[in-house]
Each structure stands twice: as structure tokens, then as C-alpha cells.
Amino acid sequence: MLSVHKIEKFSKEFETKTPQEIIEWAVDRFSPYMAMSSSFQTQSMPLLHMVVHIAPETPIFFINTGYHFWETLMFREKMADEWKLNIIDLYRDSRWDLFARQNIRSLPLKDPNLCCYLHKVEPMQNALKGYKAWISGIRRDQTSVRAQANFLEIQKDGLLKINPLLNWKREDVNRYIEEHNLPHHPLYEKGYRSVGCAPCTIAIGENDNERAGRWAGRGKVECGLHTGMFSRKNISESQSEFQIDVTKVDHV
Numbered sequence: 001m002l003s004v005h006k007i008e009k010f011s012k013e014f015e016t017k018t019p020q021e022i023i024e025w026a027v028d029r030f031s032p033y034m035a036m037s038s039s040f041q042t043q044s045m046p047l048l049h050m051v052v053h054i055a056p057e058t059p060i061f062f063i064n065t066g067y068h069f070w071e072t073l074m075f076r077e078k079m080a081d082e083w084k085l086n087i088i089d090l091y092r093d094s095r096w097d098l099f100a101r102q103n104i105r106s107l108p109l110k111d112p113n114l115c116c117y118l119h120k121v122e123p124m125q126n127a128l129k130g131y132k133a134w135i136s137g138i139r140r141d142q143t144s145v146r147a148q149a150n151f152l153e154i155q156k157d158g159l160l161k162i163n164p165l166l167n168w169k170r171e172d173v174n175r176y177i178e179e180h181n182l183p184h185h186p187l188y189e190k191g192y193r194s195v196g197c198a199p200c201t202i203a204i205g206e207n208d209n210e211r212a213g214r215w216a217g218r219g220k221v222e223c224g225l226h227t228g229m230f231s232r233k234n235i236s237e238s239q240s241e242f243q244i245d246v247t248k249v250d251h252v
């Protein structure tokens, strides 16, 4: 068991380690109680490539929100087949089904925080029960929230989040993709450099920030997987325009 002091110590040491060294450390300590998540975007490919080469049996969580581009789902299938990935698809809890179906068109636009919570955050919270560590591909150069992240982050429930690519820049990602001849997401060449759900993603210009096309113009930059929102066990404190009463939805 790692103490908070040791986590801070390792986290500082990892500032000068390569992503592969950090992944090897994590595999030695936590496998098989360790999973990674991937959204199968072009910039996700380097971390996926590294983890699959170091520990091919690692469970890879793919959050299937139901709002993905068709191209993302096809790319996920192709990579699963070619790299023999151990993918686990995550779906929203069934107690949300009636509400989600009734609001399928309006929810991403009217209350994206609630939409991300029930389609992404809660499924990931549930999936990680029973695991000790979670490898994520966030980088400090992506958003102001991610700029504050550490290589190791212990969450309130004891789960350790490991961010091996934290110090990488966009150029490092591109260099690795080129060196290893990794495939691109089919929408990448059309200007979708960060690909999320279809209602919340637009194409961007070459010089825009990589994530500028996510929730563009809507004052939202994160889905909640990489913020304090992730640790919450329910949505009672959320700013939901739909004013959902979770206890009622539980009985749907």
C-alpha cells in the first residue's frame, strides 16, 4: 500500500521519467488490478500502443455514450481487431434509460454536465470498482484544468490515477505517431483533432488548441472524468437544468 507521502515522492520523480518507465512501474505494482481508458482518438494512439506492448492483457475501458461518431466506433473495432485489445465497453446505468431516451436530442445541449455525468462519469466510477489504478492519457498542455494535474493522483476512494503522458506536448504525440506509423482516427484529416461525442465536437483550424472543438462556445472544457466531479458519488450538487431527482430516477 502506498502512503500519500510516497505517492507525492513518486509523482515528483516521474516528472523526469519516460511514459514507458511510468507504465512499467504501474504494471509491476498494480496489474491485474489496473485498467486504462481510451477514447480512440488519434492522440490516444501512443498511450494505447505503449500499454499494449508492455501489458497486452490490460483492460481498456471505452465509454460508449451512444453519441459517438460512426467513424469512432468503426475505428475502435478496427484497432481492437488489429491490436488484439482487451476492450470493455461502458454504458450508462439502466436506471437512466427512460430519462435519456426522452431527452436524447436536448440533453447534450441543455445540460451537458448532467449528460456527461450519466454517460461518462458514473459508468467509469462503476467500472473502476475492484481496480486499484487507472491509467489515463491526459496532458498538461491540453486544458487549464489538466495543467494542474500530477503524475499520480490518489482519489478519495483510494483509487490511484496515473497520467504517464502528462508532460508530453502535442509535438511529442505527433512524433511518436510518426515514428511508430500509428493510424489516425478517420475524422482527423477533416479537422477533428480531438474527437468526442458528435453533438459536442466540431472541426477546428490547424493552429487552434487541440481541444478547441470540444463543447465549443459553451463554457465547458472537461467531461468530468478528470476533475473533482469524478470523485462525487451522485449528482445532487450538480447544476442540472433538468433538476433531476436521482431517487425518483432510481425507480424508473
Ligand code: SF4
Residues within 6 Å of the ligand: 065, 067, 107, 108, 109, 111, 112, 113, 115, 116, 117, 119, 120, 196, 197, 198, 199, 200, 223
Ligand atoms: S460529450 Fe456531449 S453528448 Fe457526450 S456525454 Fe458529454 S454532453 Fe453528452
